[in-house]
Amino acid sequence: MTRIYLDYNASTPVEPSVALAMQAATEAYGNPSSAHWAGASAKRRLDRSRGHVAALLGCLPQEIVFTGGGSESNNLALKGLYFAQGNRAAHIITSAVEHPAILEPCRFLERLGARVTYLPVDFTGRIDPTDLESAITPDTILVSVMHANNEVGTIQPIEECARIARSRGVLFHTDAAQSVGKIRTRVNELGADLLSVAGHKLYGPKGVGALYVRSGIGLEPVIHGHGHESGRRAGTESVMLAAGLGAACALAEDLSWTQRARELRDRMWNALRERLGDRIVLNGHAEYRLPNTLNVSVVGRAGAEVLAALEGVAASTGSACHSGRVELSPVLRAMGVGAAAGMGAIRFSLGRGTTREEIETTIDRMTEIVGQP
Structure with missing residues (x-):
């Protein structure tokens, strides 16, 4: 794995x-x-x-x-x-x-x-x-x-x-x-x-x-x-x-790594949007956003289930499952994100060590998992 x-x-x-x-x-x-x-x-x-x-x-x-x-x-x-x-x-x-x-x-x-x-x-x-x-x-x-x-x-x-x-x-x-x-x-x-x-x-x-x-x-x-x-x-x-x-x-005085992180983040978002269409949406500001952060919602799916299927990929979900019930994070709720999208929120955050190969692999696996009926 x-x-x-x-x-x-x-x-x-x-x-x-x-x-x-x-x-x-x-x-x-x-x-x-x-x-x-x-x-x-x-x-x-x-x-x-x-x-x-x-x-x-x-x-x-x-x-x-x-x-x-x-x-x-x-x-x-x-x-x-x-x-x-x-x-x-x-x-x-x-x-x-x-x-x-x-x-x-x-x-x-x-x-x-x-x-x-x-x-x-x-x-x-x-x-x-x-x-x-x-x-x-x-x-x-x-x-x-x-x-x-x-x-x-x-x-x-x-x-x-x-x-x-x-x-x-x-x-x-x-x-x-x-x-x-x-x-x-x-x-x-x-x-x-x-x-x-x-x-x-x-x-x-x-x-x-x-x-x-x-x-x-x-x-x-x-x-x-x-x-x-x-x-x-x-x-x-x-x-x-x-x-x-x-x-x-x-x-941290040297922020040059963040440009590469931004490029990889944008590559990930553009590829997911192209492959998955309206099954995936962006959470947060498109411009005023940390260069390493991509929070997306898989519409109609629970984020925890998608993450579980992404075996080996360490990321976070913006919702919590309790006794079979999905609860939105207070942040997404305050933003007015609806339940259908908010329940499927996943945060991918990149770092100094993130490689293009890791991003491409995650894109492919997300496409395969979310593309399933």
């Missing part, structure tokens, strides 16, 4: 250069907070890694907080700001297609008294910035809109949204877990005050992430304890994991 990995949006393999950086970091076994020589060596490696993350995002190293992953970064951004500003009835604005690492913290804060507005999206998965402008109130403390959607790859109009928020004196956060390493993510160009990064989405290790926090913004720690990470996140830092994230960010 040929194994083909097309689930890079779920997780990426650790690049060899990243693994080497992590292995080298094991030599720095001291506590970075210790004043002796062993601690100083660990701190130097930690600072070097912080610098790599900052360089990729175009910010100051001291504006980077190492976290346990993208979910923790999102939680720290939302909860940290909410608790720091002290108004239990504060207002937060987000979108209806965010990752659960945004939506669940928002629901948690609602139980504490916060008010949250969930902006709708159109059929392509994009919000309308005018809806954001209308939603801002004097109590709004934060707007959090993801840079790119993990399921359909749609890229949001972040720059415009950030300008609107800033013009009203509201802080802006973006979950960039899916966009960092695939498209340009410079915080000043985006207008972000806070930005979340996940290591395992850009060829780094799992269990590490980062949160960019613009200088001057106060956050209440989600993890309390000793004053690590400039008092913003307690817990002795893992120099090894930080080294892995830093090396992955250094690698």
Whole structure:
């Protein structure tokens, strides 16, 4: 059985250069907070890694907080700001297609008294910035809109949204877990005050992430304890994991691979559309989309069944089967995708290692499976 990995949006393999950086970091076994020589060596490696993350995002190293992953970064951004500003009835604005690492913290804060507005999206998965402008109130403390959607790859109009928020004196956060390493993510160009990064989405290790926090913004720690990470996140830092994230960010400076991924993605979509006609439809924006992401729906079929037939191809489905009943993902539901199409959603996400042969094989097998009555 040929194994083909097309689930890079779920997780990426650790690049060899990243693994080497992590292995080298094991030599720095001291506590970075210790004043002796062993601690100083660990701190130097930690600072070097912080610098790599900052360089990729175009910010100051001291504006980077190492976290346990993208979910923790999102939680720290939302909860940290909410608790720091002290108004239990504060207002937060987000979108209806965010990752659960945004939506669940928002629901948690609602139980504490916060008010949250969930902006709708159109059929392509994009919000309308005018809806954001209308939603801002004097109590709004934060707007959090993801840079790119993990399921359909749609890229949001972040720059415009950030300008609107800033013009009203509201802080802006973006979950960039899916966009960092695939498209340009410079915080000043985006207008972000806070930005979340996940290591395992850009060829780094799992269990590490980062949160960019613009200088001057106060956050209440989600993890309390000793004053690590400039008092913003307690817990002795893992120099090894930080080294892995830093090396992955250094690698992500070069986005040249994405052009090839875009060409392979488009080859796959054009071939499937030509061979399968109206039995397959595209989910997400045709233009404003991550270069590696193709989300399609096989009309009238369950995505999980198609994936099962694609034995050996690792991809994701946008629906879930429970007791014989197919449920659409909240993202597709928010986009207004109908049940006949949404139940058959499949996400193929390409990566640095994807080959043309793998794409051609997947096209042929999809054609054979979907073409069956």
